[in-house]
Amino acid sequence: MTDETARLAALDKAHLWHPFTPMADWTDPGHEPLVLVSGRGAWLTDSRGRRYLDGNSSIWTNIHGHAHPRINEAIRLQLEKTAHTSFLGFTNPPAIELARRLLHLFPDHPFDRVFYSDDGSTAIEVAMKMTLQYWQQTGHPEKVRFAAFENAYHGDTFGAAALGGVSLFFDRFRHCGLPVSRVGTMRDLEALPEAERNELAAVVIEPVIQGVAGMRPWPPGLLSDLRHWCDRHGVLLIADEIMTGFGRTGTMFACQQEGVHPDFMALAKGLSGGYLPLAATLVPKFIYDAFLNEPGSEDRTFYYGHSYTGNPLGCAAALASLDLFDEEKTLERLPAKITRLGKGLERLDKLDVIAETRQVGLISGIEIGAHIGGTGQGPVGAQVCRAARGHGLLTRPIRNTVTLMPPLCVTEEEIDQALHALELALLEVCA
Ligand SMILES: *Cc1c(COP(=O)(O)O)cnc(C)c1O
Numbered sequence: 512m513t514d515e516t517a518r519l520a521a522l523d524k525a526h527l528w529h530p531f532t533p534m535a536d537w538t539d540p541g542h543e544p545l546v547l548v549s550g551r552g553a554w555l556t557d558s559r560g561r562r563y564l565d566g567n568s569s570i571w572t573n574i575h576g577h578a579h580p581r582i583n584e585a586i587r588l589q590l591e592k593t594a595h596t597s598f599l600g601f602t603n604p605p606a607i608e609l610a611r612r613l614l615h616l617f618p619d620h621p622f623d624r625v626f627y628s629d630d631g632s633t634a635i636e637v638a639m640k641m642t643l644q645y646w647q648q649t650g651h652p653e654k655v656r657f658a659a660f661e662n663a664y665h666g667d668t669f670g671a672a673a674l675g676g677v678s679l680f681f682d683r684f685r686h687c688g689l690p691v692s693r694v695g696t697m698r699d700l701e702a703l704p705e706a707e708r709n710e711l712a713a714v715v716i717e718p719v720i721q722g723v724a725g726m727r728p729w730p731p732g733l734l735s736d737l738r739h740w741c742d743r744h745g746v747l748l749i750a751d752e753i754m755t756g757f758g759r760t761g762t763m764f765a766c767q768q769e770g771v772h773p774d775f776m777a778l779a780k781g782l783s784g785g786y787l788p789l790a791a792t793l794v795p796k797f798i799y800d801a802f803l804n805e806p807g808s809e810d811r812t813f814y815y816g817h818s819y820t821g822n823p824l825g826c827a828a829a830l831a832s833l834d835l836f837d838e839e840k841t842l843e844r845l846p847a848k849i850t851r852l853g854k855g856l857e858r859l860d861k862l863d864v865i866a867e868t869r870q871v872g873l874i875s876g877i878e879i880g881a882h883i884g885g886t887g888q889g890p891v892g893a894q895v896c897r898a899a900r901g902h903g904l905l906t907r908p909i910r911n912t913v914t915l916m917p918p919l920c921v922t923e924e925e926i927d928q929a930l931h932a933l934e935l936a937l938l939e940v941c942a
């Protein structure tokens with residue numbers, strides 16, 4: 512076969528199993544998998560040379576753009592030294608430096624320690640296991656239960672999945688999960704029977720906006736109400752900033768919008784700028800202290816870790832990404848972009864086929880009316896995203912909500928381009 516793209520597509524369809532993907536549809540002869548080969552800034556190029564705006568930041572990871580010379584150089588420099596060394600019993604310069612820098616991102620210094628892992632799910636697992644062990648070591652072994660919200664998403668490993676509230680993904684595994692109290696609102700939480708509340712070890716939340724739920728903002732004030740509720744009842748608060756962290760919502764972290772200090776903060780996706788798998792769980796001093804051995808007392812060690820913990824390449828990328836926030840004034844330049852996105856969403860909102868648009872910072876969801884079936888095959892959100900490809904925009908739907916969440920380096924003109932592509936796609940599919 513002379514066509515390289517066709518060769519790769521055939522091999523992919525023959526050998527691979529993709530995440531969150533109905534594979535019979537993927538391998539259907541009518542489906543053309545997009546083979547992405549390179550990127551620059553907010554743009555990606557496929558194996559046939561077609562260019563697309565990266566409308567969902569490569570699944571919510573990319574911050575400063577693809578192939579940024581600064582991050583590439585940082586990775587290359589580290590690569591000349593080592594790609595990986597063990598963090599069990601050893602340490603390395605980029606991991607040390609990054610921990611210091613991460614803790615300094617919080618002016619009030621609520622966190623004392625950084626525990627590294629590899630992805631969002633494991634950052635959540637770390638917080639969960641630390642929570643349970645913390646209560647065991649502070650005289651509350653009865654605290655074994657987590658509270659989590661309806662439609663929440665915290666990852667796919669078993670512990671994180673137990674917290675997940677999206678029925679389609681998680682219901683089939685419920686019977687092997689942890690005890691979780693599912694709540695929709697603060698009122699549900701307040702209404703928990705006392706016996707159940709006394710078992711609560713922690714509440715977990717995607718602060719300010721839920722992602723996988725379809726880009727759904729919380730009512731303003733809910734996060735600080737939750738913090739107060741946790742304080743009143745001796746329950747720890749885990750903030751899942753895996754999507755919202757690193758500027759997506761307009762501030763460095765979503766919790767800062769309500770001045771809330773959680774007890775754990777889980778970071779991943781944008782931590783390395785979206786370049787390499789790297790995650791961190793930030794922990795305050797009082798939790799860390801409960802894991803210190805008294806001489807001669809029982810063992811309080813946190814027995815948890817992964818082979819690639821503290822990976823120097825990932826940490827080097829993360830350090831360069833943090834440098835770029837200063838050098839490129841990433842946060843300072845966001846308000847104009849956020850306004851531009853808001854204006855465009857207002858325009859889309861007026862289309863008959865749109866039920867609602869939602870936005871926090873550079874995160875947005877465009878929900879198509881439930882009655883709209885589209886002109887093609889499959890769910891309408893997927894049809895619109897397929898059509899948008901034809902107009903140079905890559906993104907993914909969540910059911911009938913199309914997500915638009917470009918890298919923070921996106922320009923105002925590129926935001927207009929993305930919205931225009933989406934509008935054309937909507938008109939095409941929903942006419
Ligand atoms: C993506 C995501 C996760 C899981 O992160 P992975 O790196 O995919 O394991 C957890 N929570 C939220 C809010 C996410 O968006």
